[in-house]
Amino acid sequence: MSTTIDNTEIYNPRKILDHPSFRIIHESEQTSQLSKEANIAAFYNPKHEIHLVEKPKLKPGPGQVLVHVRATGICGSDVHFWKHGRIGDSMIVTDECGSGHESAGEVVEVGEGVTQWKAGDRVAIEAGVPCSKPSCEFCRVGRYNACPDVVFFSTPPFHGTLTRWHLHPAAWLHRLPDSVSFEEGALCEPLAVALAGIERAGLRLGDPTLICGAGPIGLVSLLSARAAGAEPIIITDLFQSRLDFAKKLVPGVHTVLIPRNETPKESAERIKQIAGVPLKVALECTGVESSVHTAIYSVQFGAKVFIIGVGKNELNFPFMHLSANEIDVSLQYRYANQYPKAIRLVAGGLINLKPLVTHRFSLEDAVAAFLVAADPTQGAIKVQICD
Numbered sequence: 001m002s003t004t005i006d007n008t009e010i011y012n013p014r015k016i017l018d019h020p021s022f023r024i025i026h027e028s029e030q031t032s033q034l035s036k037e038a039n040i041a042a043f044y045n046p047k048h049e050i051h052l053v054e055k056p057k058l059k060p061g062p063g064q065v066l067v068h069v070r071a072t073g074i075c076g077s078d079v080h081f082w083k084h085g086r087i088g089d090s091m092i093v094t095d096e097c098g099s100g101h102e103s104a105g106e107v108v109e110v111g112e113g114v115t116q117w118k119a120g121d122r123v124a125i126e127a128g129v130p131c132s133k134p135s136c137e138f139c140r141v142g143r144y145n146a147c148p149d150v151v152f153f154s155t156p157p158f159h160g161t162l163t164r165w166h167l168h169p170a171a172w173l174h175r176l177p178d179s180v181s182f183e184e185g186a187l188c189e190p191l192a193v194a195l196a197g198i199e200r201a202g203l204r205l206g207d208p209t210l211i212c213g214a215g216p217i218g219l220v221s222l223l224s225a226r227a228a229g230a231e232p233i234i235i236t237d238l239f240q241s242r243l244d245f246a247k248k249l250v251p252g253v254h255t256v257l258i259p260r261n262e263t264p265k266e267s268a269e270r271i272k273q274i275a276g277v278p279l280k281v282a283l284e285c286t287g288v289e290s291s292v293h294t295a296i297y298s299v300q301f302g303a304k305v306f307i308i309g310v311g312k313n314e315l316n317f318p319f320m321h322l323s324a325n326e327i328d329v330s331l332q333y334r335y336a337n338q339y340p341k342a343i344r345l346v347a348g349g350l351i352n353l354k355p356l357v358t359h360r361f362s363l364e365d366a367v368a369a370f371l372v373a374a375d376p377t378q379g380a381i382k383v384q385i386c387d
C-alpha cells in the first residue's frame with residue numbers, strides 16, 4: 001500500500017517521481033491483486049510506453065481536497081502524448097508523466113480551511129488550475145485559460161487525474177447534482193471545450209451550422225449546437241461509422257462523408273447543397289488543413305469559422321477568399337468558466353452525454369483502455385476508466 005506524504009507542493013511533478021513509494025507496476029503483476037487502497041495511475045513516458053504506476057497517496061493541505069476519482073475519459077491528447085511524445089513545439093514528454101484530465105469523483109477528505117466540501121460530495125474536477133493571483137491579467141479578467149502559470153493536468157510536466165486519489169484545490173471543483181453521473185461529470189471537460197467554441201463563435205438560434213469532424217469534440221459540439229438552436233446542422237467526417245453515430249446522437253443532423261481524394265472546394269459544394277441555406281457558422285473540430293479549407297469554402301459572406309481542432313503549427317489559408325467574403329476566422333485554446341454551464345446543461349436535460357461513453361474499463365485495466373482508445377478499428381468514441 002502507498003505511504004501518505006504531506007504534500008504542500010502538489011504540482012511539483014518531480015516530488016511524486018522522486019518519492020520512495022513511486023514505482024512502475026510491471027505487466028507480469030496480477031492487476032487484480034493490487035490493493036483497492038493503492039494509488040494506481042496510468043503514466044506515459046518519452047519511450048512511448050504506457051504503464052500503471054503506484055504513487056504516494058497525498059494528504060490534503062490547506063485549501064485542498066482529496067478526491068476519489070470515479071471516472072476519467074481518455075482524450076486524444078492523452079493518446080498523443082503517449083504515442084508521439086509531444087503536442088506542437090511546447091508540450092513535450094521528457095519524463096514519466098501521469099495521464100488523464102477528463103475526471104469526476106467523490107470527495108474523501110478536506111484540508112484546513114475548506115468549508116464548501118465534505119466527504120461524499122460528488123464533483124467534476126476542472127482540468128486546468130490557473131494561478132488566480134490578482135497580478136495575473138488573464139486570471140483577473142476571467143480568461144484564465146491563458147494564465148502563464150496554469151497547471152493543466154496530464155500535460156507535461158504535470159501529472160494527470162487518471163489516478164485513484166487526486167489532490168485538488170477546493171476552488172476548482174464543481175458540484176455534481178445527484179442526477180449527473182460521474183461519467184457525465186468527466187465528459188463535462190470536452191463539453192467545456194465545445195461550449196467555449198459555441199460562445200465565442202456567437203452561435204444564435206436558427207443559425208445554419210457546419211461541424212467538421214465527428215470525433216468526441218465534434219460530437220459534443222454537435223450536441224451543444226443543437227442545444228443552442230442551430231438549424232440545420234451539417235456534420236462531416238472521413239468515416240461513415242462516425243457519421244452514423246452522429247445521426248443516432250442527434251436525429252435530423254445532415255451528414256456528409258468526405259472522400260480523401262475530394263478537394264475542399266468540391267466538399268464545400270456538396271455541403272452547401274445539402275444545407276440548402278447559406279451557412280452562418282462553422283465549427284472546425286479536426287485541426288486538419290483540408291477540413292479547415294472546406295469549412296471556409298462552405299460558409300457564406302460574413303460568416304464565422306471557429307477552429308477548435310489543433311494540428312500542425314503552420315497552415316495555409318485561402319487569403320483572398322477570406323478577404324472577399326469577410327469571413328471571421330477565430331481559434332480557441334481550452335476554455336474558461338465553462339464547467340458550471342456544462343453541468344447545468346447536462347442536469348437540465350438539454351445535453352445528453354451518456355451515449356458518448358462506448359467503452360468502460362477498471363483502473364487496473366487502464367493500459368487495455370489506452371490500447372482500445374488508440375485503435376481506430378475498435379470504433380470507440382469515448383473510453384472511460386471507472387473506479
Ligand SMILES: NC(=O)c1ccc[n+]([C@@H]2O[C@H](COP(=O)([O-])OP(=O)(O)OC[C@H]3O[C@@H](n4cnc5c(N)ncnc54)[C@H](O)[C@@H]3O)[C@@H](O)[C@H]2O)c1
Nearest residue numbers: 076213215216217237238286287291308309310332333334
Ligand atoms: N482547442 C482546444 O482547446 C482543444 C481541446 C480539445 C481538443 N482539441 C482538438 O480538437 C480536435 C478533435 O478532437 P477529437 O478528440 O474529437 O479528435 P478525433 O481525432 O477523435 O476526431 C477527429 C475526427 O475528425 C475526422 N476527420 C479528420 N480529417 C477530416 C477531414 N478532412 N474532414 C472531415 N473529418 C475529418 C476524423 O475522422 C475524426 O473522426 C483535435 O485536433 C484535438 O486536438 C482542441
Ligand SMILES: OC[C@H](O)C(O)[C@@H](O)CO
Nearest residue numbers: 075077152155189193334
Ligand atoms: O481539453 C483540453 C485539451 O485536451 C488540452 O488542451 C490538451 O490538448 C493539451 O493540454
